[in-house]
Amino acid sequence: MNRLTRFVINWVAAFGLALFLCSAAIAQTETVFDAWSELATRAEKVIEAGRADDASLEVLRRDLASYRTQFQTAQTENQDRIATTQSQIDALGDVPPEDTEPQVIATRRAELSAQMANLRAPVLRAEEAYTQADGLIREIDGLIRERQADKLLELGPTPLNPANWPNAVQSLINTAGTLWAELSTAWQSDIKRQEMRSQIPLIIGLLALAVVLVARGRHWVMKLGERLRGLTRRGTGVWRLFISLGRILLPLAGLIMVVSAATTTGLFGTHWAPVLVAIPGLGAVFLVARWLAEETFAADASVATIHLNDGRRIEARAYMNVLGFLMVARGALSMLEEISHYSTTTTSVLDFPILAASGLILFRLGQILASIGVGDREDEGFPGTANDGSNFRVTLAHFVGRALMVVAVVGVLMSAVGYSNAGTSLVYPTVLTLFLMAILMVIQRFINDLYQLATGRDPRDVQSLIPVLAGFGQVLLAIPVLALLWGARVADLTELWTRFRDGFQLGDSRISPTDFLTFAVIFALGYGLTRLFQGSLRSSVLPRTKLDTGGQDAVVAGVGYLGISLAALVAITSTGLDLSSLAIVAGALSVGIGFGLQNIVQNFVSGVILLIERPISQGDWIEVGSHMGIVKDISVRSTRIETFDRTDVIIPNGDFISGTVTNYTRGNTIGRVLIKVGVAYGSDTRRVQEILQRIARETDYVLASPEPSVILAGFGADSLDFEIRAVLHDVNKKLTVLSEVNHEIARRFAEEGIEIPFAQRDVWLRNPETLHPTATPPQSAETETTVSQSAPDIKDTGGNA
DSSP: OOOHHHHHHHHHHHHHHHHHHHHHHHHHHHHHHHHHHHHHHHHHHHHHHHOOOHHHHHHHHHHHHHHHHHEEEEEEEEEEEEEEHHHHHHTTOSOOSTTTOOHHHHHHHHHHHHHHHHHHHHHHHHHHHHHHHHHHHHHOOOOHHHHHHHHTTTTOTTTTOOOGGGHHHHHHHHHHHHHHHHHHHHOOOOOHHHHHHHTHHHHHHHHHHHHHHHHHHHHHHHHHHHHHHHHOOOOOHHHHHHHHTTHHHHHHHHHHHHHHHHHHTTTTTTTTTTHHHHHHHHHHHHHHHHHHHHHHHHTTTOOOOSSSOHHHHHHHHHHHHHHHHHHHHHHHHHHHHHHHHOOOHHHHHHHHHHHHHHHHHHHHHHHHTTTTTTTOGGGGGTSTTTHHHHOHHHHHHHHHHHHHHHHHHHHHHHHHOHHHHHHHHHHHHHHHHHHHHHHHHHHHHHHHHHHHHHSSSOOTTTOOHHHHHHHHHHHHHHHHHHHTTOOOOHHHHHHHHHHHHHOEEEETTTHHHHHHHHHHHHHHHHHHHHHHHHIIIIIIIIISSOHEEEEEEEHHHHHHHHHHHHHHHHHHHHHHHOOOGHHHHHHHHHHHHHHTTTHHHHHHHHHHHHHOSSOTTTTTTTEETTTTEEEEESSSSEEEEETTTEEEEEEHHHHHHOOEEEEEESSOEEEEEEEEEEOOSSSSSHHHHHHHHHHHHHHHOSSSSOOOOOEEEEESSSSSEEEEEEEOGGGHHHHHHHHHHHHHHHHHHHHTOOOOOEEEEEEEEGGHHHHHHGOOOOOOOOOEEEEEEEOOOOOOOSSOO
């Protein structure tokens, strides 16, 4: 067998395998779509008939949602191949007029078009099936919601009708009789008693341990908490909360052991099974409610999550405990209804006392919450007072309190009229919402204690952002739970999550939360690498170059802007967002920039020019307009200078480009100082010039070349004016040099007897007789006296000068 033959055989085998795999995939796809067609047809018939119960509709919806997910995934198949084929078609250009395109190009265009059609066919089919599945799911959701609304507004018999009470009481007695009869029958069985006797040691042990845990577990936990509080202060809140959970866990373990002991006896049959299963759950409800009452309205005001005075706190804690007991009673009634299948009338009659008591407790709790801050003393640290610093909690408490009162009244009245479903759907979710809010407050307090334990900082500090973000996060996580409490279906939440995960359409691209996460991760990575590279340049590379500090800052800033821009572009491209689809938006933004943002753009461009040309650098002593100071930072929008009064001035970069800027230290720190001094007339000018020349030469920071000069500047009104002109090698020492030279001038002039004059004044007094009213007035009608004296001899009388 030669090579050509082996090649042909291998090629045929590979082609056959590929053909087989394609056929298998097509067959599998056809099988999926056949099954889907059958399910869709059945769903349409069920929806059209409208007779299926809610449970059957939920199962059907779940199946439809599963297929919808498959079809959504199928829409993204062959995307790379489709994009490549489309690029090939685009490379051939537009279709020219008839009979003008070369045959080779026309044939290739037809082949690519057929290939594109074959690639798009499964995608189009998946899109059509996805649309059908989504529509059927919407119809099922609408049907279920319509049924829920009808049931909620259904008018039944009023529980206040005495005619319905005997049947309700009798139904309750019958249920108790059924349970007792089953237990009695089991006790009369010798086999059951024999089995129980064989398990007596285990039963007694479980019951004894249960009694100890239920009776003493709470006491042990409280003792441990008190001992911990005496041992340590830091982190007490964290450990106290963990220990307080023992008040739930230990008694609950005792209840579970009681149920285990009862099950071990073998005397409890099928009717008792739901009771035994429900006991731990009902016990957990009561224990959690009691724990929340003690944490929210604790006896110790310092650990209570809601601060009230002692009387209100004790009352509120008692009300929370009663609400927990009423929720247990409501659960027990539901359990008995499951055993005996009560009628709607019986259920409404038996449930109304529980609902009315719950409404009464809610109303009273609402009154307590609505009165928070009224009459409370500021020194007790109540929310909203001076110690709290914010009225938000008080406002929220007042709102919740009024809402509780309204719900209590409306819910009980609706149930009393006959709208039992509406009343129960209003009161009981409100109670559970109240418990949920208490849980959130306890968790927030735990977060604050944990933050204080980890950082040692007060979480109420304005700089403590982490506890605030944690509280916001737990509120977001509590929203789905709150929706379920108020009657939302799990399918509603999953549908919302599906819609959220699918994202939204932006141009030709679909943006999903995954895209946002991808963008955030890639941009954060690019940003981190940019900052790392900037740090390397600043500390390792640039100090070894000949660039000055300003140039180094400009390079680092330019690298930062370039790196962040590249990181943003790469992150946007990685999400699959087509930037060309934003051309219209960019055009509109350019118009807005041209009119409304022109100053910002001007400052930005000016900042880029400053970083490139570097007429000023960090550390320069500059004067811009009326501001003088040292340049501290140059950004793309503004420049920050620190004045000599140690105040920061933010100057827009446009002022540096369009205005006049004086840079005293640009390139070097050499600068000139000009010192003026006057001497009295009659002084030896040559001697004065010689003294001043010597003083200037002997002063620090004054350059010898060029040599300082002294000139007789002119003849002033009161003195001979001299000027010292000296060049300093560090102009930043200008004030120091000026002060030292003046001190030396004063000392040397005093030694040489050279007088530094002061200004002369001529004072004219009109009507001097007014200064001495008892003196004889002058003969003339008006007398003018001229007094000439030196300035130090003139005393300002504040009078009629």
